[in-house]
Amino acid sequence: MSKHTKTLGLIGSGLIGSQLARLAVSHGFHVVLSNSRGPETLADLVAELGPRARAATSTDAASAGDVVVVTVPLRSYRDLPAEALAGKVVIDTCNYYPRRDGRIPELDDESTTTSELIQAQLPGARVVKAFNNIYFADLPEGSPAGTPNRRALPVAGDDEAAKATVAAMVDEFGFDVVDAGPLAEGWRFQRDTPAYVTPADADGMREALGRAKRYAEMG
Ligand SMILES: NC(=O)c1ccc[n+]([C@@H]2O[C@H](COP(=O)([O-])OP(=O)(O)OC[C@H]3O[C@@H](n4cnc5c(N)ncnc54)[C@H](OP(=O)(O)O)[C@@H]3O)[C@@H](O)[C@H]2O)c1
Numbered sequence: 001m002s003k004h005t006k007t008l009g010l011i012g013s014g015l016i017g018s019q020l021a022r023l024a025v026s027h028g029f030h031v032v033l034s035n036s037r038g039p040e041t042l043a044d045l046v047a048e049l050g051p052r053a054r055a056a057t058s059t060d061a062a063s064a065g066d067v068v069v070v071t072v073p074l075r076s077y078r079d080l081p082a083e084a085l086a087g088k089v090v091i092d093t094c095n096y097y098p099r100r101d102g103r104i105p106e107l108d109d110e111s112t113t114t115s116e117l118i119q120a121q122l123p124g125a126r127v128v129k130a131f132n133n134i135y136f137a138d139l140p141e142g143s144p145a146g147t148p149n150r151r152a153l154p155v156a157g158d159d160e161a162a163k164a165t166v167a168a169m170v171d172e173f174g175f176d177v178v179d180a181g182p183l184a185e186g187w188r189f190q191r192d193t194p195a196y197v198t199p200a201d202a203d204g205m206r207e208a209l210g211r212a213k214r215y216a217e218m219g
Contacts, residue, residue: 006030009065009088011058011080012072013042015136016093020069023139023173025049034061036076059084067091067165069131074114075101077121086124089162091169093131094118095191110214115156115186126162129186130155130170133196142174152176152202154195154209156186178205188212 008024010017013033021031030052033042039055046053062068062084070080071093092115096107106112112120115129131139134153143150153175157163167177180188188209189195195208 007032007064007066009061009068010034011061011068011070013045016131017069017071018045019136019139021049021053025052027172032056032061032064034058069093070118073100077118080121082122085122088125089165090122090125090127091130091166092118092127095132110216113184113187114190115183119183126159127183128155128157128163128166129183130166133189135197145171149201150176151199152178152205154178154180154189154205156180156183158182176202178202180209187214
């Protein structure tokens with residue numbers, strides 16, 4: 001188990017949330033799952049995960065987590081329990097898909113980025129962007145540290161201690177870590193960039209982040 005983390009709270013327990021919960025449980029964490037429909041709808045996943053897992057409301061999952069993952073369709077960002085997340089390390093896996101999420105003008109004009117939008121919604125939280133650029137089915141495919149050409153995942157965040165906590169988890173879950181900088185640099189691994197869902201080792205990931213273009217530049 002990580003030195004830093006004992007309980008992972010999950011706001012969203014779909015494709016990504018359930019995979020992160022499986023990884024967390026297999027690494028000795030307790031997990032508290034939540035979704036939009038209520039804890040009773042997560043009974044099957046809780047049963048699969050065993051005694052280290054329980055389901056709760058999103059507010060309770062936020063309160064219970066040493067680290068809390070926000071892994072919902074981005075359109076739901078205004079529903080996040082800001083008060084319960086104050087002071088917490090929050091992992092944001094969310095991506096912006098206008099067809100699913102509706103138009104969000106400040107993302108369309110690139111005056112902000114998805115994780116900065118979530119950070120603004122959660123002013124007391126310590127948001128770290130991670131696990132947004134890996135396909136959910138690839139999450140269990142990590143490998144031990146030191147494996148040649150080990151897959152790397154980027155993290156971005158404004159709070160260095162929070163970023164270090166999340167980096168330790170990413171490594172524990174099977175991936176090298178590339179520090180992509182502050183949240184404002186998170187666009188470098190957003191949807192449609194070279195770093196998005198394409199496996200790369202640490203050198204390859206740094207290279208992919210370096211040649212990312214803003215949507216406006218892509219035309
Ligand atoms: N799928 C991937 O491979 C992948 C990879 C990287 C990043 N992502 C991103 O990560 C996020 C989650 O993706 P996903 O594929 O896991 O989505 P998903 O399978 O659709 O699951 C979304 C989860 O969020 C919950 N949810 C929705 N609104 C909520 C709210 N207001 N409060 C609490 N929970 C809420 C849903 O609960 P209900 O079912 O009860 O509504 C569900 O458990 C998205 O932003 C996505 O773009 C996805």
